[in-house]
Amino acid sequence: MQHLKIAQRLRVHGFFIVINALVSMLVAARYFEFLPVFPSDFLAILFIFVATFGQMVLLAGVLGLLSLPVICLPKLWRQVCQITFASLAMATLYFDTLVFAQYRFHMNAVVVDLALSGQVVTFPLLMWVKGLSVIALVFLVQFFLLRWLERLQYEKSETAPDQRRKKFFRRFGLVTFASLLLTHGIHIWAAAQAYQPVTMIKRYLPLFYPSTSNRTMAKYGFVNEKSLAQQKNMKMTQTSDLNYPLNPIKATKPEKPVNIVLILVDSWRADTFNAENTPHMWRYAQQGIAFNNHLSSGNATRTGVFGMFYGIPGTYWHSVLANSQPPVLIERLQALDYELGIFAAAKLTKPEFDQTVFGSIDNLRLGSKGDTPSARDENLTNDWLAWEEKREKHKPAFSFLFYDAPHGYDFPENYSPRFEPMVDSMNYMDLDNDYDPVPLMNRYKTSVHYVDSQVKRVLERLEESGELENTVVIITGDHGQEMNDNKLNFWGHNSNYTNAQIQVPFAMFGPKISAQMNTWGDRFTAHQDLVPTLAINYLGIENEIKDYAVGVDLLDNPIKRDWIISSKYSSYGVVTDDYIVEVGATGNYQILDKTNRPASKEKLNFQYLQEVFEQISLYSK
Numbered sequence: 076m077q078h079l080k081i082a083q084r085l086r087v088h089g090f091f092i093v094i095n096a097l098v099s100m101l102v103a104a105r106y107f108e109f110l111p112v113f114p115s116d117f118l119a120i121l122f123i124f125v126a127t128f129g130q131m132v133l134l135a136g137v138l139g140l141l142s143l144p145v146i147c148l149p150k151l152w153r154q155v156c157q158i159t160f161a162s163l164a165m166a167t168l169y170f171d172t173l174v175f176a177q178y179r180f181h182m183n184a185v186v187v188d189l190a191l192s193g194q195v196v197t198f199p200l201l202m203w204v205k206g207l208s209v210i211a212l213v214f215l216v217q218f219f220l221l222r223w224l225e226r227l228q229y230e231k232s233e234t235a236p237d238q239r240r241k242k243f244f245r246r247f248g249l250v251t252f253a254s255l256l257l258t259h260g261i262h263i264w265a266a267a268q269a270y271q272p273v274t275m276i277k278r279y280l281p282l283f284y285p286s287t288s289n290r291t292m293a294k295y296g297f298v299n300e301k302s303l304a305q306q307k308n309m310k311m312t313q314t315s316d317l318n319y320p321l322n323p324i325k326a327t328k329p330e331k332p333v334n335i336v337l338i339l340v341d342s343w344r345a346d347t348f349n350a351e352n353t354p355h356m357w358r359y360a361q362q363g364i365a366f367n368n369h370l371s372s373g374n375a376t377r378t379g380v381f382g383m384f385y386g387i388p389g390t391y392w393h394s395v396l397a398n399s400q401p402p403v404l405i406e407r408l409q410a411l412d413y414e415l416g417i418f419a420a421a422k423l424t425k426p427e428f429d430q431t432v433f434g435s436i437d438n439l440r441l442g443s444k445g446d447t448p449s450a451r452d453e454n455l456t457n458d459w460l461a462w463e464e465k466r467e468k469h470k471p472a473f474s475f476l477f478y479d480a481p482h483g484y485d486f487p488e489n490y491s492p493r494f495e496p497m498v499d500s501m502n503y504m505d506l507d508n509d510y511d512p513v514p515l516m517n518r519y520k521t522s523v524h525y526v527d528s529q530v531k532r533v534l535e536r537l538e539e540s541g542e543l544e545n546t547v548v549i550i551t552g553d554h555g556q557e558m559n560d561n562k563l564n565f566w567g568h569n570s571n572y573t574n575a576q577i578q579v580p581f582a583m584f585g586p587k588i589s590a591q592m593n594t595w596g597d598r599f600t601a602h603q604d605l606v607p608t609l610a611i612n613y614l615g616i617e618n619e620i621k622d623y624a625v626g627v628d629l630l631d632n633p634i635k636r637d638w639i640i641s642s643k644y645s646s647y648g649v650v651t652d653d654y655i656v657e658v659g660a661t662g663n664y665q666i667l668d669k670t671n672r673p674a675s676k677e678k679l680n681f682q683y684l685q686e687v688f689e690q691i692s693l694y695s696k
Contacts, residue, residue, distance in 0.1 A: 084146040087224045088139065088157070089244060094220060095161050096135035102165070103127050105172045106279040109179060109564070111665065111673045119272040122261050129254035130280050138164050157221055162214045169209065171281055177506060179570045180645065181281045205504050259286040267292035268299045274663050316696035317394040319387065320403055320623040326615040332411055332471035333586050333613050334546040338533070339475070340526055341376060341421070341482040342568060343552025345369070347523045348580035355531035356550050363584025364593040366629070370639045370650060371554045372602040374576040375569040377426040378642045379553035379602065384432045386606030386624025389642035390691045396427055401435040403623040404606050407614045409435065414472045418459045419443065420451035420479035448483035449525055456529045460536055476533065478526045481556065484518045486525035494520045506566045512558040519556065547585035547613060549605065555579055561670040571671045572648030572655045577641045587612055587630060595633045604629050625690050638683050640690060649687055653677070
């Protein structure tokens, strides 16, 4: 085959991009499998089709323009560059659909960074092999496609240009332009009307930012002011203006300060806190109170830990981070000269707890040593035992032990007992709606049992030294871990606000706490309650709770709450006994039942909404 001329290379490049765009549309169609219900509204259906077509062609076109200079390279380098660009883009889109299938958000720099760090998410060798095999297959298909297009172009006579191909590009361009125009036009109208059947769809396509023009639409009377005002109130803000606490903290020094030990288990399901799965933690917890319906402040580590230490919704994360504002809890412990022992398995820099929760602590221990989550859990336990032995006993101490093994479904190779049958490793690429969760659940339960064996070492040390009598112990998880509980292909966490992802164990025992106080029943309790409970009963804080937290004192008389806020990186949920209102970053919302399916019979309770607005805006200036 002779070398193609520049004009011929340009046509090959154009067809190569168009074919990849069309294939991308087929891949992208998978995103809409995860709509709670496929819309019956004609406008929403039309928006899905034209938006998918326009967005995939646009992304492919941008890639084509960026790679256009390579057509001037020699044949081998030209082909290598074209195939590499297209293959990586197609593989990325495919892997993004896998991420979206489990978590309902798209890949981003934070997700990739966390995955590749090896600290937060660990992948078995088999998963790497499968992933690389997919990429290799895409490379092979792209290679044959490019070779075929070049051979086809070469066989065309230079003296008889193919006018039909020129017309094809013009027509394809016009169709793309019309699709983009229709996509943005529909969304401009839908945004002005707060028409959610359309506006909620935009989060299903990657890198998709459809236009809005509410000011112009208002000029011509096409704006639904009431709906837009409600949506504006509900949206998450990322302002750096923070008013936390509302007033200076007033406190008196306790006569006899107690030690506080907070044991946190990453990704801990509420239904695995029992005598069989966690025998040692369960036995100690019988001395105090175990709360039956405790919800985390988040379905992810960032917001789950944040709500526990700050006592306010995770929607304030960005403001707190921008201001490097430590929590009232830590500041009060430091004011009382507590020794602070912070022991976490995973790095405290991802999320940025070193700049928020623990930002005021000098010489912070940022993580643990070990190649696996279970090895790092053992390391943190060993380090805590050494710290506890050497610390100054005349001072009160606050210990934070953050275990990670269940997050990675991990335990030592020789660990026993094991729950059977069990998968050999956690392979995220195998997970789908037909996957049998039982072997995976058994692996998870074994990892929880392993953490229990490590916590046993901590509690027994406190008991043997006699310090347990003057120590308040809190045992809980940062968030839950779904195993496709509701048959909607949700695995893990950070994707919805059902109990599988936000209900966690929560137990307290120690001074001022007795089993007879366990009268909460099935009433809601939440991570936001920990700070006021410690502040009032053990740290001598005299301010109204509202000054520094939105929770309640768990050792006071139980109260019934109608709803609790839980959040993640880009949304929050208002969770009630009967339904969930999931609110996106821009204020778009959907009402779901407790299995995360549309709750068509439920209506927004405007009294609840008013109370929610107050919580998410209370600590903003």
